[in-house]
Amino acid sequence: xxxxxxxxxxxxxxxxxxxxxxxxxxxxxxxxxxxxxxxxxxxxxxxxxxxxxxxxxxxxxxxxxxxxxxxxxxxxxxxx
Numbered sequence: 001x002x003x004x005x006x007x008x009x010x011x012x013x014x015x016x017x018x019x020x021x022x023x024x025x026x027x028x029x030x031x032x033x034x035x036x037x038x039x040x041x042x043x044x045x046x047x048x049x050x051x052x053x054x055x056x057x058x059x060x061x062x063x064x065x066x067x068x069x070x071x072x073x074x075x076x077x078x079x080x
Contacts, residue, residue: 003033003071006064010073018076022058029073033060 008026010019019029036049049060057079063072 001034001036001039003030006069006071008033008071008073011075014073014075018078021078022053022076032058033071036060 008030010026010029018024024032032051032053033049036051038050040048040050042048045063045065047062047064049062051058051060059077059079061074061076063074064070065072
């Protein structure tokens with residue numbers, strides 16, 4: 001998917017927990033979304049993006065607002 005025209009807005013929880021743990025900034029976060037191997041729609045506007053990084057799987061949960069061209073990243077998760 002092409003998210004280059006969307007503004008990324010991470011939640012405070014995501015910034016203080018997952019972005020810090022993964023050492024991400026907004027540029028690397030956008031890059032990770034672009035490289036996601038699977039993006040699933042789980043609600044009307046809610047999505048889950050699955051990313052591979054360092055042999056582990058990471059999941060981003062976000063809301064995409066097409067009207068305002070904004071992506072609000074709610075939280076993340078990490079697997080094995």
